[in-house]
Amino acid sequence: MTGVPLSWYLILSAVLFALGVAGFLFRRNIITVFMSIELMLNAVNLSFITFSYQLRQVNGHIYSFFVMVVAAAEAAVGLAIILTVFRNRSTLNIDDVSSLKN
Amino acid sequence: MQLWLIPIFPLAGFLLNGILGRRFSKAIVNTIAIGSVLLSFVWVLKTLLGLGELNTAYIERYFTWIASGDFHVGLDFSVDRLTAVMLLVVTGVGSLIHIYSIGYMAHEGGYYRFFAYLNLFMFFMLTLVLGANYLVLFIGWEGVGLCSYLLIGFYFDKKFATDAGNKAFIVNRIGDFGFSLAMFLIVANFGTLDFGTVFAGVGGKSEATLTAIAFLLLLGACGKSAQIPLYVWLPDAMAGPTPVSALIHAATMVTAGVYMVARSAAIYTHAPAALEAVAIIGLLTAFFAATVGLLQNDIKKVFAYSTISQLGYMFLGVGCGAFSTGIYHLVTHAFFKALLFLGAGSVIHALGGEQDLRNMGGLRKKIPWTFWTLLCASVAISGVPPFSGFYSKDAILLAADRHAPWMYWVGVITAGITAFYVFRAIFLAFFGTYRGQAHPHESPGTMIGPLVVLAALSLAGGYLFKVPEYLSPLFPLAPEGNDLGPMIVSVAVALAGIALSWLFYVARPGLPDSLAASFNGLYKLVYNKYFVDEIYAAVVVNPVVSGSREVLWKGVDVAVIDGAVNGAGTVSQGAGGLLKRLQSGNIRSYAVWVLLGSVLVLVAMGLAAGGMR
Numbered sequence: 156m157t158g159v160p161l162s163w164y165l166i167l168s169a170v171l172f173a174l175g176v177a178g179f180l181f182r183r184n185i186i187t188v189f190m191s192i193e194l195m196l197n198a199v200n201l202s203f204i205t206f207s208y209q210l211r212q213v214n215g216h217i218y219s220f221f222v223m224v225v226a227a228a229e230a231a232v233g234l235a236i237i238l239t240v241f242r243n244r245s246t247l248n249i250d251d252v253s254s255l256k257n
Numbered sequence: 258m259q260l261w262l263i264p265i266f267p268l269a270g271f272l273l274n275g276i277l278g279r280r281f282s283k284a285i286v287n288t289i290a291i292g293s294v295l296l297s298f299v300w301v302l303k304t305l306l307g308l309g310e311l312n313t314a315y316i317e318r319y320f321t322w323i324a325s326g327d328f329h330v331g332l333d334f335s336v337d338r339l340t341a342v343m344l345l346v347v348t349g350v351g352s353l354i355h356i357y358s359i360g361y362m363a364h365e366g367g368y369y370r371f372f373a374y375l376n377l378f379m380f381f382m383l384t385l386v387l388g389a390n391y392l393v394l395f396i397g398w399e400g401v402g403l404c405s406y407l408l409i410g411f412y413f414d415k416k417f418a419t420d421a422g423n424k425a426f427i428v429n430r431i432g433d434f435g436f437s438l439a440m441f442l443i444v445a446n447f448g449t450l451d452f453g454t455v456f457a458g459v460g461g462k463s464e465a466t467l468t469a470i471a472f473l474l475l476l477g478a479c480g481k482s483a484q485i486p487l488y489v490w491l492p493d494a495m496a497g498p499t500p501v502s503a504l505i506h507a508a509t510m511v512t513a514g515v516y517m518v519a520r521s522a523a524i525y526t527h528a529p530a531a532l533e534a535v536a537i538i539g540l541l542t543a544f545f546a547a548t549v550g551l552l553q554n555d556i557k558k559v560f561a562y563s564t565i566s567q568l569g570y571m572f573l574g575v576g577c578g579a580f581s582t583g584i585y586h587l588v589t590h591a592f593f594k595a596l597l598f599l600g601a602g603s604v605i606h607a608l609g610g611e612q613d614l615r616n617m618g619g620l621r622k623k624i625p626w627t628f629w630t631l632l633c634a635s636v637a638i639s640g641v642p643p644f645s646g647f648y649s650k651d652a653i654l655l656a657a658d659r660h661a662p663w664m665y666w667v668g669v670i671t672a673g674i675t676a677f678y679v680f681r682a683i684f685l686a687f688f689g690t691y692r693g694q695a696h697p698h699e700s701p702g703t704m705i706g707p708l709v710v711l712a713a714l715s716l717a718g719g720y721l722f723k724v725p726e727y728l729s730p731l732f733p734l735a736p737e738g739n740d741l742g743p744m745i746v747s748v749a750v751a752l753a754g755i756a757l758s759w760l761f762y763v764a765r766p767g768l769p770d771s772l773a774a775s776f777n778g779l780y781k782l783v784y785n786k787y788f789v790d791e792i793y794a795a796v797v798v799n800p801v802v803s804g805s806r807e808v809l810w811k812g813v814d815v816a817v818i819d820g821a822v823n824g825a826g827t828v829s830q831g832a833g834g835l836l837k838r839l840q841s842g843n844i845r846s847y848a849v850w851v852l853l854g855s856v857l858v859l860v861a862m863g864l865a866a867g868g869m870r
Contacts, residue, residue, distance in 0.1 A: 176848075179848060180848055253843075
């Protein structure tokens with residue numbers, strides 16, 4: 156990894172995170188929003204790993220594993236919810252799924 | 258000696274009658290109320306006989322009431338000769354008035370309530386007298402004030418009665434404020450409120466301190482004993498039932514101020530300026546109230562002003578340094594003034610509630626017992642020898658003569674006025690022809706009995722009870738001197754007052770009216786009690802009321818306090834209204850806020866880091 160400076164990884168992580176945020180905020184499709192969340196999580200994972208490598212400490216690895224586990228669980232539950240929503244309402248537009256509001 | 262039993266009996270009577278009295282028959286209420294006071298009287302006698310000479314105070318300490326650092330106040334009772342005199346007067350006259358009340362209150366509503374209050378009053382009065390320190394005295398002091406308030410307003414469905422109760426209570430607060438300050442000063446300077454310790458330590462204190470304490474105590478005494486400038490509540494206090502006027506507002510409670518000043522004699526003798534003030538206030542009050550008494554038409558009001566005037570005499574005696582003469586007059590006054598009020602009550606009872614002297618007259622034949630007993634009281638109060646008032650009043654006047662001759666002369670003139678207006682009331686009520694419509698009937702035996710006993714005491718009390726001699730271990734007697742001259746003058750003036758009264762109201766009834774017409778301005782001034790109530794209303798009451806309404810209510814309360822409270826509500830409501838818009842329920846708008854927040858934090862951190870560098 157010599158030759159690739161630390162900052163590049165962090166910039167990549169920040170760009171990925173920003174993309175995730177943008178997708179989360181601006182897309183209406185639930186699946187896309189979901190994928191954006193995954194993207195943000197992975198951006199954070201990347202920065203964890205980067206720092207872990209840089210600082211020669213194993214903590215970052217452990218955290219990224221945690222994040223992966225949580226993300227997997229979340230994906231399982233979230234996709235199941237999305238599937239049920241789609242089956243009941245035949246829509247994936249996030250603004251249409253607001254019956255709990257008010 | 259179980260001193261605590263003395264006040265406990267009436268307290269038990271109060272509790273029994275007060276809690277259960279509604280269910281009791283009148284006979285049971287009577288037995289409890291009068292029995293408790295009589296037991297108390299018997300216990301006083303037994304105690305005093307058991308204590309013997311009483312040359313030094315006998316003290317019983319029960320428990321420490323307040324302990325704070327080095328400062329201790331105990332619930333202590335003590336008996337010395339001064340207390341002994343007061344105990345006998347309070348329980349003795351109190352018992353008689355209780356018995357009288359059976360007859361007087363027979364047809365009144367709230368029978369058990371009346372006796373319950375009366376017993377409560379006895380409890381507090383005995384506590385006041387027995388207390389061995391200022392704070393225990395103060396309990397009784399406030400307690401009798403409370404009972405006075407309750408009993409003045411006994412006919413609470415009448416506006417003037419409740420107003421009079423409020424007036425008494427509020428005016429007494431002014432005096433009690435002074436008393437409280439005096440106690441604080443005593444604590445600050447002596448570190449204790451115990452009578453013995455305080456009086457033993459007066460020698461080491463500066464005169465300025467003692468004078469301040471003495472003046473503040475005097476303020477308290479003026480409130481309780483109805484002296485200028487705080488006397489205004491006593492005439493109105495006649496709104497209560499007549500036995501109350503006799504017991505509380507003539508014989509016992511109002512003399513508490515005199516008792517307190519005499520009790521604090523050690524302080525007053527080291528504060529001559531304050532003692533002089535006591536004498537001057539007493540003399541002024543005596544003269545002033547006597548002149549007002551000249552033209553009152555309500556029989557109870559006449560005697561009320563007479564009470565104020567006689568209390569002034571007691572203050573005069575005490576203020577001249579002759580403390581025992583003040584107490585002497587206190588005792589004889591308790592006899593004849595209680596008798597005057599009870600007799601007046603008997604007249605009112607006979608006439609079915611009529612109190613106006615103009616609607617009486619010619620009652621001598623119709624209610625002879627009342628007439629003769631009232632006559633005894635009247636000669637006693639006028640100071641005709643050898644009746645009780647003569648002994649005590651003469652002692653006071655002689656003390657005044659030794660102190661300052663001008664005080665003696667004012668006192669003598671006042672004595673003449675006293676004789677005049679008391680006999681005016683007697684002549685108007687009992688001589689001439691009857692001017693009312695009621696059918697007078699003699700009062701029942703329960704009322705006549707106490708009248709007769711009190712009449713005997715009024716006649717012989719001064720001779721039987723040589724109070725100054727008895728009190729000589731506490732207050733040394735004045736040296737013997739040539740007192741015959743002043744005595745003859747005062748007796749002559751008193752007889753002249755009676756004779757003039759006879760001339761005005763029996764021999765030539767037209768004379769007062771023509772005199773009133775020729776001195777119209779003066780007549781109006783005195784008839785309206787020198788407009789003192791009106792002046793107080795204009796100077797004190799109305800400014801306080803309108804100040805409270807305009808400034809404190811509409812200004813401070815409504816604008817500032819309510820404004821602050823409502824303002825806090827309005828501000829949080831508005832803030833909530835603004836913040837409510839954030840809580841839209843739209844997840845993505847929350848996310849935007851989170852994002853903005855994190856950006857803000859990042860920027861702030863960047864700036865902070867930049868500043869660090």
